[in-house]
Amino acid sequence: MNIPASGWRTGADRNAQAGALFDEGLRQHMLRVYNYMGLGLVLTGLVAYIVGNTPALYVPIFSSPLKWVVMLAPLAFVLVFSFKIQTMSAATAQAAFWGFCAVMGLSMASIFLVFTGASIANTFFIAASMFGATSLYGYTTKRDLTQMGSFLIMGLIGVVIASVANIFIGSSALQFAVSVIGIIVFVGLTAWDTQNIKEQYAEHFSDESRQKMAVFGAFSLFLNFVNIFQLLLNFTGERE
Template sequence: MLRVYNYMGLGLVLTGIVAYIVGTTPSLYVPIFTTPLKWVVMLAPLAFVLFFSFRIQTMSASTAQTVFWAFCGVMGLSMASIFLVFTGASIARTFFITAAMFGTMSLYGYTTKKDLSNWGSFLMMGLIGIVIAGLVNLFLQSSAMQFVISVIGVVVFTGLTAYDTQRIKEEYAEHYSAESRQKMAVFGAFSLYLNFINLFQLLLHFVGQREE
């Protein structure tokens, strides 16, 4: 689990650095977010998620790490726009709120004796619904729909944090090869990273202060 959290933490650092550099550098964000290229940047993380999810079993551990770091970088590029919309102070505040919520639920998932596996199907249905609604709202730009997506999303990703933590803990086994354990650590970090990033983005709609 320590390896999982290390990968996840470094991934968040990489995402934050890329997002900050691009979001505060006009020569970088203007060509991206004022042209149709913004759609490529916004949808690229989803392509990475699908690729990583379907190909993880056939990847080597080193390839899985490379894809994970590339995904974190692309996610940072996609999230750079938050520095154009929200104040730096509110972004930092939201990050710490997210970290507190994530840490609490991950600790619960790691320590609880309750079997959380029955949460899986419910949370996955909610996740699929959020993804579909979010893609539709990219074109509709409905504030009411975004509010509903954010509320449901916070509940879903909070639950997924506990569920995924317990799942990752239970899947680990000493008899796996070093290669397999490495891949499990990367994929576990990938799962928790997604929960953190999505929770952060959704909370930003509630507590983020927009630039005037």
């Protein structure tokens, strides 16, 4: 049976239109992810700056056992997001994300007590450049990064264990090794997470699901960026 050329063109036009709609939806989704992440960083930075430069706030926190609560509170949010994101509503996920960003700002306020403002700003821009380049790679690459992800997760576990051990050991050599390996791990995770966020997007998902996906994607990338920044600060930061 012969199919008229116009039929082929109609089918091709429909496929092209569907592809264009999908690409636009994906672009809007990724833009939402980066917007959440960017606003989260602004909130974290503001809280850290205000607390770190206000003695009435940082003295009661960092001169008492309360500092351990502040330092460990972000971990509680990480656990909540990891195990409860599927059962959260989109509104609850957003509220938890903003709360996490604020608490992270509290825990990071101490950097303003240790490092100069200029070195903090310089490190931030270096970290932003590294993050931007690797996230762009993760978004545009045709290479499947799935296998790389499993090695990165193992590396992350090793970095966490070594960091905890070094709290008691206090080895500068171990701290240096943790910082170097940690930067490599989180740079790799940035590319891996970006590709996952892109591939998990599906046009048929409900607005509620897309909203939660965007929040969780922003949360993942936010963690990568903050860790890159903090580890870089060990190398580039000038102490007060």
